[in-house]
Amino acid sequence: MPSDANAASRGIVALDVPALEDAIALLARLGDAVGYYKVRLELFTVAGPEAAHVLREAKKSVFLDLKLHDIPNTVGRAARAAAGLGIDLLTVHAGGGRAMIQAAVQGAPSARVVAVTALTSLDPRDLPAHIRRDRPLAEWVLDLTEEALAAGAAGVVLSGAEVAAVKARFGADCLCVVPGVRPPGAAHQDQARAVTPAEALAAGADFLVVGRPVTQATDPLAAWRGLWSEIHSQEGRR
Secondary structure, eight states, X not given: OOOHHHHHTTEEEEOOOSSHXXXXXXXXXXXXXXXXXXXXXXXXXXXXXXXXXXXHHTTOEEEEEEEEOSOHHHHHHHHHHHHTTTOSEXXXXXXXXXXXXXXXXXXXXXXXXXEEOSXXXXXXXXXXXXXXXXXXXXXXXXXXXXXXXXXXXXXXXOOHHHHHHHHHHHOTTSEEEEOOBOOTTOOOTTOTTOBOHHHHHHHXXXXXXXXXXXXXXXXXXXXXXXXXXXXXXXXXXX
């Protein structure tokens, strides 16, 4: 198990904020403790490319989580525009198919494209109609991962519950980004398949994305540090 300091370097804070001013204030509060941030749909819709510019000026890595899902030509052009912002990670929906994912990879050669498999809000007991319910959700994730990697994606976004299976089949080079991370004992909110940081890292996750447990905390910096120190304390109890 990595130390809490090393674990924190693999953490990404999701900017779950409604305005660019809120993002800037959060950056100031977290300071040097966080080096990687995710810009998601809400903030990008409000602030647009400026959100990425602010992060780059602050010397932060940028995960642009737009979950592109359209015809290959459109996705390729959008990926090219996104890459021009100096981002590090870009999401597309794995369900868009091989040609669409290839278009994103070709459009954004300077960024790593990761394909979103099954949203962490999906409960295996209540799957939408487009997902076959006669087989485990993990098998569907494995199929989507295989398709994404064949299309040139660097890896996938998935629940921590499926990371071990993905690593076992596709190896350590398959980048696994795990959202929906929650501290031990915390409410899962709308994350049906949430995991703790220790669980995700033990399974082999490369990056852990944490949003509301930090962004909605009274003291975001203390919440961030507490999240990773819990890994050390859990290891000590074993």
